[in-house]
Amino acid sequence: xxxxxxxxxxxxxxxxxxxxxxxxxxxxxxxxxxxxxxxxxxxxxxxxxxxxxxxxxxxxxxxxxxxxxxxxxxxxxxxxxxxxxxxxxxxxxxxxxxxxxxxxxxxxxxxxxxxxxxxxxxxxxxxxxxxxxxxxxxxxxxxxxxxxxxxxxxxxxxxxxxxxxxxxxxxxxxxxxxxxxxxxxxxxxxxxxxxxxxxxxxxxxxxxxxxxxxxxxxxxxxxxxxxxxxxxxxxxxxxxxxxxxxxxxxxxxxxxxxxxxxxxxxxxxxxxxxxxxxxxxxxxxxxxxxxxxxxxxxxxxxxxxxxxxxxxxxxxxxxxxxxxxxxxxxxxxxxxxxxxxxxxxxxxxxxxxxxxxxxxxxxxxxxxxxxxxxxxxxxxxxxxxxxxxxxxxxxxxxxxxxxxxxxxxxxxxxxxxxxxxxxxxxxxxxxxxxxxxxxxxxxxxxxxxxxxxxxxxxxxxxxxxxxxxxxxxxxxxxxxxxxxxxxxxxxxxxxxxxxxxxxxxxxxxxxxxxxxxxxxxxxxxxxxxxxxxxxxxxxxxxxx
Numbered sequence: 001x002x003x004x005x006x007x008x009x010x011x012x013x014x015x016x017x018x019x020x021x022x023x024x025x026x027x028x029x030x031x032x033x034x035x036x037x038x039x040x041x042x043x044x045x046x047x048x049x050x051x052x053x054x055x056x057x058x059x060x061x062x063x064x065x066x067x068x069x070x071x072x073x074x075x076x077x078x079x080x081x082x083x084x085x086x087x088x089x090x091x092x093x094x095x096x097x098x099x100x101x102x103x104x105x106x107x108x109x110x111x112x113x114x115x116x117x118x119x120x121x122x123x124x125x126x127x128x129x130x131x132x133x134x135x136x137x138x139x140x141x142x143x144x145x146x147x148x149x150x151x152x153x154x155x156x157x158x159x160x161x162x163x164x165x166x167x168x169x170x171x172x173x174x175x176x177x178x179x180x181x182x183x184x185x186x187x188x189x190x191x192x193x194x195x196x197x198x199x200x201x202x203x204x205x206x207x208x209x210x211x212x213x214x215x216x217x218x219x220x221x222x223x224x225x226x227x228x229x230x231x232x233x234x235x236x237x238x239x240x241x242x243x244x245x246x247x248x249x250x251x252x253x254x255x256x257x258x259x260x261x262x263x264x265x266x267x268x269x270x271x272x273x274x275x276x277x278x279x280x281x282x283x284x285x286x287x288x289x290x291x292x293x294x295x296x297x298x299x300x301x302x303x304x305x306x307x308x309x310x311x312x313x314x315x316x317x318x319x320x321x322x323x324x325x326x327x328x329x330x331x332x333x334x335x336x337x338x339x340x341x342x343x344x345x346x347x348x349x350x351x352x353x354x355x356x357x358x359x360x361x362x363x364x365x366x367x368x369x370x371x372x373x374x375x376x377x378x379x380x381x382x383x384x385x386x387x388x389x390x391x392x393x394x395x396x397x398x399x400x401x402x403x404x405x406x407x408x409x410x411x412x413x414x415x416x417x418x419x420x421x422x423x424x425x426x427x428x429x430x431x432x433x434x435x436x437x438x439x440x441x442x443x444x445x446x447x448x449x450x451x452x453x454x455x456x457x458x459x460x461x462x463x464x465x466x467x468x469x470x471x472x473x474x475x476x477x478x479x480x481x482x483x484x485x486x487x488x489x490x491x492x493x494x495x496x497x498x499x500x501x502x503x504x505x506x507x508x509x510x511x512x513x514x515x516x517x518x519x520x521x522x523x524x525x526x527x528x529x530x531x532x533x534x535x536x537x538x539x540x541x542x543x544x
Contacts, residue, residue, distance in 0.1 A: 015104060016206070016269040016293060017326050018460045019056030020356075020450060021363040025334050026063050026085055027071065028403045029366060031415035038403070038414070040086040040094050047097055049432065053369060053443075054450035057104035059208050059271075061334060063091065064110075067117050069177040070385055072108075073210065074115040078195040095203055104205035106269060111192050112214045113178040120191070121179050128166050135188050136179050137171035139221065150223045151245045152237045156389045159245070173214050173245065175385055183215045183254055196261055206262060206269035209255075212284065212292070213274045216251040218244035247276060255284060255291045269293050271328075275302075278313075278320045285325040294328045294361055300351075301336050305343045307492040311469040314358065314476075318464055327360030332368055338400050341374040346533035349445060349514035350490050353535040356449045357478060357488045359464040367404055369446040370435050374399035375424045383421070407433035440516035448512060452537065458484050467504055472497040473530070477540070486511075489528060490535040500527035508538040 030042030040063065050058065062072035065080035072082070081088050098105045114121055124132040139148040139160070147160035147169055153176075160169040161176040171180050181188050196207065222244045226232060230239035255272065262268040272284050272292040284295035299313050321327060331339045331351055340348040348371055355362045377398045382388055387396020398421055405427040406413030412427040424430065435443035453459045458480035468475040472493045479485040487508055491497045507525035510518075514535040524538060 014267050016361060021057045021059050022055040023059045023333060023365045025061045025366060025401055027420060028401055034416040036415050036417040037084050037420050040090040044094050044097050047101055051101045053447055054454060058098060059106050062108045062110060067115055069175055073110050074178045075110055076115040076117045079198045106206040106208055107199055107204050108210060109207040110210040112211045113180045116177045116179055125163060134185050135182055137182050138168045140168055149221050154237050155386055157235045193261060200265045208271040210273050212272035213247045213276055215254055216248040218248060252286060252291060256286050259290055272296060278317055282320045282322060285322050289324045296330060297328050298330055300329055300331055307472055307474050308469055311474045315466055329355050329358050329360055330363045331355050332365035334401055335397055338372060338374050339368060340371050345371050350492060350533055350535045352446055352449060353514055354490055356453050357459055369443050370430055370432060371442040375402040405431040407431050452512060458486050468501040473499055475499055485540045487538040487540055491530040494532040496532055497530045499530060506540055508540040510536055511539050512537040
């Protein structure tokens with residue numbers, strides 16, 4: 001893989017603009033020591049597969065030392081590897097082997113909160129006079145020993161936990177085992193810089209920053225306002241606007257400082273997890289594009305699968321990007337239902353074609369490429385704290401975190417031991433080994449899509465130009481220069497549809513269809529009759 005390419009203006013593009021990112025959830029990718037939990041050496045074993053697929057960058061969900069109250073998002077040592085995943089030497093091996101294969105490796109940094117077992121918090125909690133007391137958010141009780149304000153935990157209930165030993169509350173945006181750091185404290189900022197330097201000095205290629213928009217809170221701790229239709233006194237996070245507990249103006253100074261550090265190490269990428277409306281999301285690119293390289297754009301994860309709405313969102317996002325800001329798109333991650341479960345397997349191919357032909361960096365979630373779906377987890381087997389906190393509301397994230405399906409052997413080749421989460425019942429039909437040998441499979445379709453995107457400048461670097469939208473169809477062009485352009489036509493429904501634009505005259509040849517039997521070099525022009533769930537990539541030979 002080239003570390004950089006030039007766009008049509010001659011500007012050198014960094015690797016993360018033209019590359020494809022693949023999220024690995026380490027617990028569920030490959031178990032190498034047969035304890036039922038995936039690990040670092042397991043990922044090393046599967047690097048050949050990722051290279052074959054065409055992946056440029058692996059994003060590794062947290063592997064740091066952790067009590068695992070939230071499966072690694074509660075960190076007790078930012079510079080240590082948790083024994084369940086292996087050793088520091090195992091990490092070094094993974095980093096070396098990934099780089100040998102031309103792939104980048106980025107880590108999931110969780111700077112908003114630590115584990116309550118982190119030495120920093122243990123020291124902070126020890127006394128009101130602790131030198132680290134101000135490293136976290138401690139407050140006196142309100143009237144009648146009530147919490148300091150109405151802020152709620154994302155996982156339900158008040159976000160304030162009372163500490164009897166010191167007579168104060170501490171704030172936790174998530175579990176009580178995940179106390180939030182006080183990012184207004186310069187010592188906290190420096191401590192996290194030291195953490196980032198530790199991993200950058202090892203050679204990692206950047207960070208995905210967890211809940212970036214949570215990192216700074218309102219200094220006056222004002223109550224969050226009620227949402228329309230919300231209930232006063234509710235314990236549900238979504239009943240309130242988190243306008244004072246998230247997305248404060250000062251957070252952009254923190255992001256800018258992180259970016260400055262990464263820039264000092266060369267071509268490193270800073271990605272931010274940010275669930276905000278587009279107009280607020282794009283602010284995280286920062287002044288003069290010195291914020292996050294890629295503030296994660298989750299719109300395709302959370303919105304209705306509707307052609308007109310998706311087209312409007314794409315255009316809104318393209319229009320809102322700052323000059324020089326590079327877009328990005330995501331279909332799935334460890335917190336959301338899998339795309340094949342949200343839209344169905346036939347539409348999952350259309351979704352893949354959308355993801356890999358839109359302008360910007362695509363991020364794939366492990367298993368999407370074989371059409372993995374959410375797995376029904378019996379109530380007695382739920383382990384996700386969000387699912388345990390809302391047992392009757394089906395909020396568990398476990399169904400989208402089940403082990404990767406590699407082959408037809410017991411436990412699908414993931415482990416010789418009973419996996420930490422059950423494997424899908426269809427693993428004997430939906431797995432890498434079978435699909436690798438089936439030209440019509442989802443996996444081979446993904447590989448062709450990825451290969452086409454990588455070899456065609458119009459698809460990885462070209463401009464985006466909307467062409468046509470109706471209740472069923474989205475159509476757009478990707479153009480690199482004159483004579484190098486593609487038309488993408490997607491039917492987002494299972495019903496037949498007709499693409500017949502009135503002011504766009506074109507001819508071209510089909511390079512790829514979502515329907516295997518219709519893939520082939522054939523010439524089209526003017527209007528197209530699309531089958532249900534059909535998407536086409538067409539190289540244009542003439543248009544006006």
